[in-house]
Amino acid sequence: MATVIRLARFGAKKRPYYHIVVTDSRNARNSGNVLDTVGKYDPMQAKDSDKRVVLKIDEVKAWLAKGAQPSDRVYKFLANAGLVKPRAIPEQTKKHLQSEKTQMKIKDKADKLAKIAAEKAAAEAAAKAAAEAPAEESQATEVAE
Numbered sequence: 001m002a003t004v005i006r007l008a009r010f011g012a013k014k015r016p017y018y019h020i021v022v023t024d025s026r027n028a029r030n031s032g033n034v035l036d037t038v039g040k041y042d043p044m045q046a047k048d049s050d051k052r053v054v055l056k057i058d059e060v061k062a063w064l065a066k067g068a069q070p071s072d073r074v075y076k077f078l079a080n081a082g083l084v085k086p087r088a089i090p091e092q093t094k095k096h097l098q099s100e101k102t103q104m105k106i107k108d109k110a111d112k113l114a115k116i117a118a119e120k121a122a123a124e125a126a127a128k129a130a131a132e133a134p135a136e137e138s139q140a141t142e143v144a145e
Contacts, residue, residue: 002026003023003024003066004022004024004025004068004071005020005021005060005063005064005069005070005074006021006070006073006074007020007041008020009030016043017041017044018040018042020037020039020074021034022034022036022038038056039077041077055077057083061083
């Protein structure tokens with residue numbers, strides 16, 4: 001018999017409460033054919049609350065030694081409790097990024113805009129310097145007269 005450690009839902013509508021149970025993998029989630037109840041999970045509690053996940057550590061270890069396989073969610077609970085090694089988090093793919101060609105186009109456009117802005121700033125600086133130079137010359141001629 002293939003045994004699994006998984007969640008069985010209890011509680012009212014929109015107020016879930018789960019028992020962490022050991023059952024045959026072929027049984028339905030809430031079939032009632034439970035071999036053992038090894039913990040409780042209350043998702044309505046705060047994430048840092050001690051009452052959110054309550055495990056019977058000795059019983060869980062015994063069932064894991066017998067070969068019971070935890071579900072994904074229960075595996076996370078067991079990993080947080082230090083009973084099993086946490087699963088490795090896979091590195092995310094980069095499919096959300098644009099293609100290299102599109103990235104090159106965006107970079108070229110940004111470079112062109114930066115070059116235009118630099119030329120515009122240089123032209124404004126030159127115009128400002130040219131405007132100040134004749135003013136200085138006119139002041140110098142006024143003083144001379």
